[in-house]
Amino acid sequence: MAKNKNSGFSFKDFVKQLEETKVQPTEVEVKQERKYFLIVSEGERTEPIYFEYLSTQLPKNLLRTIEVHGEGDNTINVVNKAIELRDERIANHQLPNYDEVWAVFDKDDFPAERYNGAIQLAANSGIESGHSNQSFELWYVLHFQFLQNALHRDDYIKILTKQLKFKYAKNTPKVIEKIARTGNEDQAILWAEELERMHEGVPPAEACPHTRVYELVKRLRVYMKGKTENEED
Numbered sequence: 237m238a239k240n241k242n243s244g245f246s247f248k249d250f251v252k253q254l255e256e257t258k259v260q261p262t263e264v265e266v267k268q269e270r271k272y273f274l275i276v277s278e279g280e281r282t283e284p285i286y287f288e289y290l291s292t293q294l295p296k297n298l299l300r301t302i303e304v305h306g307e308g309d310n311t312i313n314v315v316n317k318a319i320e321l322r323d324e325r326i327a328n329h330q331l332p333n334y335d336e337v338w339a340v341f342d343k344d345d346f347p348a349e350r351y352n353g354a355i356q357l358a359a360n361s362g363i364e365s366g367h368s369n370q371s372f373e374l375w376y377v378l379h380f381q382f383l384q385n386a387l388h389r390d391d392y393i394k395i396l397t398k399q400l401k402f403k404y405a406k407n408t409p410k411v412i413e414k415i416a417r418t419g420n421e422d423q424a425i426l427w428a429e430e431l432e433r434m435h436e437g438v439p440p441a442e443a444c445p446h447t448r449v450y451e452l453v454k455r456l457r458v459y460m461k462g463k464t465e466n467e468e469d
Contacts, residue, residue, distance in 0.1 A: 271335040271459055273302045274325070275366075275452070276318040278341040280306035281407035283372055289412045290453070293460050302456070303334075311346055311354035315339040318363050336364060338452050343369035344389065348441030355440050367440065368447035373404075375449040376411075378427045379419025384434065386444040425450045 277283035284306040291302040307317050318339040325334055339358050343351045351367070358365040368374050371389040373396060380399040396404040400414050428450035435443035 270298060270301055270332075272332055273456070273459070274305070274318065274321055274334040274337045275302070276305045276307055276314055276321065276337075276339050278307060278310050278314050279372065279406070280308040283340050285407065285409055286412055287456075289409065289416070290456055290460070295460075295462075298460070310344070311341050311350050312357060314341045315354050315358045315361070315363055315365070318358070319361050322363070336455065337362070338364045338366050340366040340372070340449065340452070341368075342371040342389075343367070343441060343444070344371060348439070351441045352439055364452065366447075366449045366452045368449060369440065369444045372447070372449065374445050374447045375424065375428070375453075376415055376419070378424040378447070378450075379415050379421060382427045382430070383445050384431065421453070425454060 275283075275287050277287070284304045287302065287304045291299075291304070294301065305317070305321065307314050309317065318337050322334055322337045325331060339354070341354060351369070355365050355367055357363075370387075371392060373389060373392040374383065377383055377392050377395050377399075381395070383395075393404050396411075399418075400411065402410075402414075404411060428447055431443075431446050432448075435446050440446070
């Protein structure tokens with residue numbers, strides 16, 4: 237029997253109708269997994285103020301997951317304190333373990349063996365090392381310009397004073413706010429990575445200028461933005 241061409245049935249219209257009436261899947265809000273960072277710094281105020289400023293960018297559900305301790309000590313002692321606090325946290329079964337533990341310290345004028353030893357102790361103990369040669373202020377300088385000459389840390393202060401347009405002083409949020417507003421963090425990371433490549437294979441105490449603070453900042457940025465490492469890159 238021949239089909240009735242005037243039946244009005246259209247397969248194309250039928251498919252279109254199905255598409256229009258198809259039940260859409262419900263979107264489920266995915267909350268970012270909480271991680272816990274411990275940062276133990278050499279300075280009692282300079283580094284803590286900086287990292288506490290970064291932590292203010294966390295979404296509300298991730299608040300209080302970045303813990304900063306200003307130790308007021310140097311090199312090996314800072315690493316030992318990070319190990320101590322990490323182990324205390326492991327022993328406290330009421331709190332989650334830290335996912336990342338960082339010791340942040342400077343070369344300054346300490347002997348090479350002490351600086352190199354602190355970095356090696358951190359590596360052997362599962363502690364990340366955010367070391368700088370000569371000082372933490374190099375990370376600030378890189379927000380404004382590339383620096384590859386082995387200058388004394390006092391010269392970092394002169395550069396920052398010029399760039400900030402007011403006298404650089406440690407331990408003040410004013411500095412962090414101005415750097416965040418007028419500096420370029422993305423460029424600072426790229427320049428710090430370039431210094432890393434330049435000093436590849438060189439003993440840490442001889443790698444100057446150099447800072448690994450950029451790696452900690454990268455990790456924090458990934459966490460705060462809820463992205464994967466590949467997405468951040």
